[in-house]
Each structure stands twice: as structure tokens, then as C-alpha cells.
Amino acid sequence: MRMKQLKLSTIALALGLGSIGAAQAGDITIATVNNGHMVEMQKLSDKFEAANPGINVKWVVLEEGTLRQRVTTDISTKGGQFDIMTIGMYEAPIWGEKGWLKELKFGSAYDVNDILPAMRGGLSHEGKLYAAPFYGESSMIMYRKDLVADAGMTMGDNPSWGHIRDIAAAVHNPDKGVYGICLRGKPGWGDNMAFLTTMVNSFGGRWFDEGWKPQLDSPAWSHAVNFYVDLLTNYGPPGSSSNSFNEILALYNEGKCGMWIDATIAASFITDPKQSKVADKIAFAQSPIAVTKRGANWLWAWSLAIPAGSKNTADAQKFIEWATSKEYIELVAATNGWGSVPTGTRASTYKNANFQNAAVFADAELKAILSAQPENSTLEPTPYVGVQFAAIPEFQAIGTAVGQQMTAALAGQISVEEALEKAQKAADREMRKARYYK
Amino acid sequence: MTSFKTELQAIAVPPMFAFEPTLENFSIVQERSDYMKYAINSVITSFGATFLALVIAVPSAYSMAFFPTKRTKDILLWMLSTKMLPAVGVLMPIYLLTKGAGLLDNVLSLIIIFTMINLPIIMWMLFTYFKEIPKEILEACRMDGATTLGELRHVVMPLSWGGITSTGLLSIVLCWNEAFWSINLTSADAGTLTALIASYSSPEGLFWAKLSAASTLACAPIVVFGWFCQKQLVQGLTFGAVK
Numbered sequence: 001m002r003m004k005q006l007k008l009s010t011i012a013l014a015l016g017l018g019s020i021g022a023a024q025a026g027d028i029t030i031a032t033v034n035n036g037h038m039v040e041m042q043k044l045s046d047k048f049e050a051a052n053p054g055i056n057v058k059w060v061v062l063e064e065g066t067l068r069q070r071v072t073t074d075i076s077t078k079g080g081q082f083d084i085m086t087i088g089m090y091e092a093p094i095w096g097e098k099g100w101l102k103e104l105k106f107g108s109a110y111d112v113n114d115i116l117p118a119m120r121g122g123l124s125h126e127g128k129l130y131a132a133p134f135y136g137e138s139s140m141i142m143y144r145k146d147l148v149a150d151a152g153m154t155m156g157d158n159p160s161w162g163h164i165r166d167i168a169a170a171v172h173n174p175d176k177g178v179y180g181i182c183l184r185g186k187p188g189w190g191d192n193m194a195f196l197t198t199m200v201n202s203f204g205g206r207w208f209d210e211g212w213k214p215q216l217d218s219p220a221w222s223h224a225v226n227f228y229v230d231l232l233t234n235y236g237p238p239g240s241s242s243n244s245f246n247e248i249l250a251l252y253n254e255g256k257c258g259m260w261i262d263a264t265i266a267a268s269f270i271t272d273p274k275q276s277k278v279a280d281k282i283a284f285a286q287s288p289i290a291v292t293k294r295g296a297n298w299l300w301a302w303s304l305a306i307p308a309g310s311k312n313t314a315d316a317q318k319f320i321e322w323a324t325s326k327e328y329i330e331l332v333a334a335t336n337g338w339g340s341v342p343t344g345t346r347a348s349t350y351k352n353a354n355f356q357n358a359a360v361f362a363d364a365e366l367k368a369i370l371s372a373q374p375e376n377s378t379l380e381p382t383p384y385v386g387v388q389f390a391a392i393p394e395f396q397a398i399g400t401a402v403g404q405q406m407t408a409a410l411a412g413q414i415s416v417e418e419a420l421e422k423a424q425k426a427a428d429r430e431m432r433k434a435r436y437y438k
Numbered sequence: 439m440t441s442f443k444t445e446l447q448a449i450a451v452p453p454m455f456a457f458e459p460t461l462e463n464f465s466i467v468q469e470r471s472d473y474m475k476y477a478i479n480s481v482i483t484s485f486g487a488t489f490l491a492l493v494i495a496v497p498s499a500y501s502m503a504f505f506p507t508k509r510t511k512d513i514l515l516w517m518l519s520t521k522m523l524p525a526v527g528v529l530m531p532i533y534l535l536t537k538g539a540g541l542l543d544n545v546l547s548l549i550i551i552f553t554m555i556n557l558p559i560i561m562w563m564l565f566t567y568f569k570e571i572p573k574e575i576l577e578a579c580r581m582d583g584a585t586t587l588g589e590l591r592h593v594v595m596p597l598s599w600g601g602i603t604s605t606g607l608l609s610i611v612l613c614w615n616e617a618f619w620s621i622n623l624t625s626a627d628a629g630t631l632t633a634l635i636a637s638y639s640s641p642e643g644l645f646w647a648k649l650s651a652a653s654t655l656a657c658a659p660i661v662v663f664g665w666f667c668q669k670q671l672v673q674g675l676t677f678g679a680v681k
Binding site: 027029031033034035039042058059060061062063064066069070073077078079081082239242243246247250251253254256 | 445470530542638645
């Protein structure tokens with residue numbers, strides 16, 4: 001009798017535990033990353049649920065690398081754990097081609113033609129849209145106009161890198177806690193290498209030649225990386241080798257940086273008086289150039305896509321339509337103000353008078369986005385598409401390996417030449433392994 | 439300490455030791471995440487897996503300690519060798535098995551996995567504790583007519599209670615801190631506190647202060663628990679140290 005009771009209790013316990021965490025019909029699970037606009041979307045998703053009774057939105061926030069690993073595992077095993085995931089411009093065309101993503105088709109009310117062509121193109125493969133942009137960005141110079149003026153300097157669009165160095169030297173004043181220039185140094189293909197690639201592009205370099213041979217041992221790479229290391233060593237904040245977007249954002253908002261060249265999306269944060277102590281002292285200019293304008297500023301979009309294994313495609317599509325719509329942008333504006341809306345996706349946002357009034361960066365941001373050309377981003381021809389990355393599956397590993405060498409050079413652990421030599425070897429090994437050449 | 443700093447103070451070089459503490463990061467974490475859901479999942483998985491592992495390990499270790507065969511040592515070594523396999527090496531088969539059983543994003547799958555990964559260590563520890571018990575005591579109790587179950591229940595377990603408790607505590611701590619499987623086998627519902635910490639990692643740099651606040655909140659319950667149980671832990675770990 002006691003044994004029977006024990007068995008029944010065990011079964012009841014197992015069933016009870018089994019029910020904890022079981023997904024219900026009508027649930028959509030969204031895998032996303034932890035950045036400002038995504039967190040805001042999470043907060044506002046109550047409105048979507050209220051407007052769509054029966055759909056319950058669940059969130060999984062993961063680190064970018066973990067998110068990719070989870071999603072690829074889930075897609076390859078058809079796990080169906082996620083109905084929507086946040087991906088970038090790098091993954092969308094590659095995964096779309098592999099059949100890992102569902103094609104997105106929207107009705108006329110969505111106004112797909114309002115999405116900026118550069119964004120639509122970057123998220124499509126063979127004309128099919130695989131992800132809808134939630135917010136988009138390019139890169140530009142964000143500088144302290146008060147400090148630059150006080151130093152007797154001027155800043156125009158697309159200044160030379162030499163002029164940037166002169167301005168950095170002029171405004172650099174560590175005794176007062178102001179550093180000439182803040183740039184990314186943390187290793188990662190989407191961290192320091194995103195910035196460094198645009199710099200190399202403008203110095204006339206490229207990742208691969210037409211035969212897919214890595215070009216990290218070229219003079220252009222050497223010039224660009226030496227310039228970058230010298231610039232940050234002399235006029236950057238201490239600890240630059242561990243700084244990425246969020247760390248520099250904290251520094252900039254406290255008035256510690258004279259200049260920052262990074263994602264245009266930063267403009268909405270640094271001009272927000274609630275976050276920034278220098279909100280009214282900032283001006284913008286197009287990215288610096290060395291020998292060419294091509295590829296001097298990047299193009300990126302954080303987007304929402306439906307994995308092929310999703311079991312709730314219709315509801316997922318409804319959510320994507322809502323989160324990437326004009327109405328969502330208006331909802332954010334009504335909640336947080338027009339200066340805080342997700343930008344870089346829709347032409348209508350930039351035409352909106354309220355947005356133009358609230359966002360002093362609007363024109364500079366749009367100009368930067370429209371000038372980026374992923375198909376033509378280097379001085380010499382290349383076989384790849386992408387400004388700050390090469391849209392091939394191997395790039396993620398190569399970019400991160402190279403980024404680690406660049407960080408080591410910036411931290412003074414190895415010389416730039418040594419870093420580039422090691423980076424070239426790593427890239428060559430990866431490309432050979434992938435059979436791009438023998 | 440970083441969790442009580444602002445983001446700027448958190449990344450200051452050199453590190454700041456004197457600063458005005460703030461609780462802002464904790465309130466942001468509480469506001470953004472359902473902390474209790476993650477904490478409850480951590481409690482269920484840690485205690486559930488430890489209970490299940492002890493239910494399996496106590497009789498097994500008893501058998502190996504008091505009725506060894508010529509293969510006992512080999513079996514123990516084989517069990518320990520499974521700990522040498524990197525978890526990622528079995529990610530796909532485990533993921534497929536979990537999916538096949540319909541247990542993705544379910545605490546039951548975590549309980550089973552945690553049990554399996556900690557079982558070798560628990561077995562080894564219990565085996566070592568049971569070996570310390572003089573066989574003569576068991577022989578005396580058999581002469582008094584005790585059954586195997588009675589021997590285990592009334593003699594072996596009371597004598598090695600400190601060892602069993604400390605093994606259980608260690609297992610709870612190991613389960614609590616397990617991140618790989620928690621992150622990979624759960625999504626929205628069954629995530630544990632380690633998954634909560636992972637969610638505060640950002641794609642472009644880190645919000646160090648908020649990440650530290652999430653880590654502090656995740657560690658706090660197990661630190662408090664360990665503090666209350668330190669007497670049993672020390673007693674168990676020193677069991678048999680002095681004869």
C-alpha cells in the first residue's frame with residue numbers, strides 16, 4: 001500500500017513539474033538581445049497583447065552569441081522554441097538562403113515600401129524579405145561642439161582622419177576628465193571590428209580579394225590599424241581595449257569624450273537630457289575618410305524574423321507587423337517622446353515634423369544611412385557584400401579572431417605588425433578550411 | 439560592489455573603491471525581470487535534482503562501499519570520466535532527446551540533467567563517507583536481524599548523516615550555479631537564475647553595474663543558504679578526517 005502511494009506521489013510530482021514551463025496555445029516566444037530599443041519593445045508589448053486578445057508574448061533575452069547558438073540549434077533540430085528572433089543584417093540573407101527563415105509578406109496597410117531601400121535590401125535574399133527592421137543604423141561622428149569651438153577647430157562632413165587626430169589632440173584634456181576621442185576596442189566582429197572595418201575601407205583596404213584571399217597583410221590594413229592604435233593610445237580614455245558601445249555611451253553621457261565615431265542610434269541617447277549631461281552640446285558629422293569615401297560608414301539593422309520551425313507563424317507575423325509598423329513608432333513617441341523612437345527604418349519617420357523637431361540628429365543619421373552601400377564598400381573590388389562585415393558564414397569566426405588580435409595591439413601586448421600577421425594567418429586558415437581556395 | 443555603482447563608476451579606470459552607493463541597478467533588474475519566476479525555478483531544479491540524485495546515489499554507494507566487486511573501482515572511475523566530457527559535446531543529442539520527450543523549456547528536463555551531471559560526484563563522496571563506517575557495526579546489526587534496508591536506514595544513514603548533508607549541500611550549490619544547460623534547454627518559462635544573469639549581457643558592450651546587480655540577486659539566496667548550513671557542511675567535509 002505504501003509503495004503504491006509512493007509511486008502515485010512520484011507520478012503526480014513529475015506531472016506537476018512537467019506542467020511548470022509548458023507553453024500554452026496562443027503564446028509566442030521572442031528571443032531578443034539586451035539593448036535599449038528592445039527593452040522598450042518588451043515594456044510596450046502589453047499594448048500588443050491588449051489589442052490582440054489570445055496572444056501572449058513571452059520573452060527570452062540572451063547575449064548575442066548565445067542567441068545565435070540557441071537559434072541555430074533550435075532551427076537545425078526543428079525544436080520550435082522560438083517564434084520570433086532578433087537578428088542582424090549579417091544573418092538575415094545567409095539564413096534566408098538556407099531556408100531557416102520564413103519569408104515575410106505584409107499587407108498594404110503595413111506599407112513595406114516605406115522601409116528604407118538600404119534596409120530592405122540588406123534583409124532580403126533574391127528579392128524575398130526575411131526580416132523586418134526594428135531599428136537601423138549607420139555610423140557617424142558625434143562630437144562636442146563646445147569643446148571643438150573652444151579649441152578653435154571646425155568639423156565638417158567626411159573630414160580626413162588627419163583632421164580627426166588634430167581635433168582629438170586639441171580637445172584632449174585628461175586633467176579635466178575629457179578625452180579627445182572614444183572608439184570601440186573590445187574584441188568582436190560586431191564590436192571593434194565593425195568600427196575598424198569602416199576605417200580600413202576608408203584607408204583603401206578590404207577583407208578579401210576577388211579570389212577570397214584575406215588581405216590583412218596589405219599596407220592599407222597596416223596604415224589604418226597603426227593610426228587607430230596611435231589615436232586611441234594618445235587621445236583615448238584609459239582602458240579603451242575593453243570599451244564597446246555601452247561603455248562609451250556611459251562615458252559620453254558624462255561628458256568624458258570629445259568625439260565618438262559609432263552607431264547613429266547613439267544619437268538618440270546622447271541628446272536625451274534625461275540620460276546625458278551634455279545633451280545640448282552635441283553636433284554630428286559624416287564619418288571620416290582617408291583615401292576613399294566608400295565603406296567609411298557602416299549599415300546595420302536589428303530586425304525581427306520568424307524561424308522556419310515556428311509553430312505559431314500567424315501570430316508571430318502579427319507581432320512583427322506591429323513592432324515594425326509606423327504605429328509602433330508613434331506609440332514610442334507618445335510614451336517617451338519623438339527623440340526616443342527607433343530610427344533608421346522608415347522614410348516616414350524622417351518626414352515627420354515632430355521627429356525633425358525633436359531629433360537634432362535626424363538629417364545626419366538619414367544621410368549616413370542613405371550613403372552606405374553594402375555592394376560597393378571598398379576601393380578595390382571584392383567578392384562579398386557588406387560594409388563592416390563580409391556576408392559569408394565564416395566571417396563571424398574570422399572577425400572575432402582578428403578582433404582579438406587588434407585588441408591585443410591596442411592594449412600594447414603585441415605590436416600592430418604582429419597582430420596583423422597573426423590575424424592574416426587565422427583568416428587564411430579559416431578560409432582554407434571552408435574550401436574557398438586550396 | 440559594482441552592483442552599487444553607477445554605470446560610469448563601474449567602468450572607471452582605475453577602479454573606484456570610494457563612491458556613493460546606489461540601489462538603482464537593483465530596482466531596474468526587478469522592474470525588467472520576473473526575478474521570482476527565475477528564483478523559484480532555481481529552487482525547484484536545485485532541490486529536485488539533489489533529492490533525485492541522493493535517492494539514486496545513497497543505495498548505490500552503500501552497495502559499492504559494503505559489497506564491492508572486482509569491478510567496483512572501474513565503475514566509479516567510469517562514472518567520474520563522464521565529467522570529463524565537455525557539455526557542448528552532447529548538446530545536440532540531449533537537445534533532441536529533450537525535444538522528443540516534449541520537455542524543452544521545462545524544469546523536469548533540468549532536474550533530470552542536473553541529476554545526471556552531479557551523480558558521479560555525489561556517488562564518489564558518499565562512497566568515501568560510507569567507507570569510513572566500520573564493517574563490524576554492520577555485522578553486529580545483521581546478527582541482530584536487520585534487513586538490508588533497515589541496515590541502510592537505521593545504521594548507515596544516521597552514522598554518515600553529516601556526509602550526506604554536505605554532499606546534498608554541495609549538489610544544491612552546483613545545480614544552482616549550472617548555466618550551460620539552463621540557457622540551452624529553456625526559453626521563456628523554465629529559465630533559472632543563471633539564465634537571468636545571461637539576459638543582462640548586451641550585444642555591444644556591457645552594462646556592468648546592472649549585470650552585477652543581476653548576479654548579486656542570483657547569488658544571494660544560495661550564499662544565505664550556505665551561511666545557515668555551514669555547520670553541517672564543515673562537519674560533513676571533515677567527517678573521518680581524524681580517527
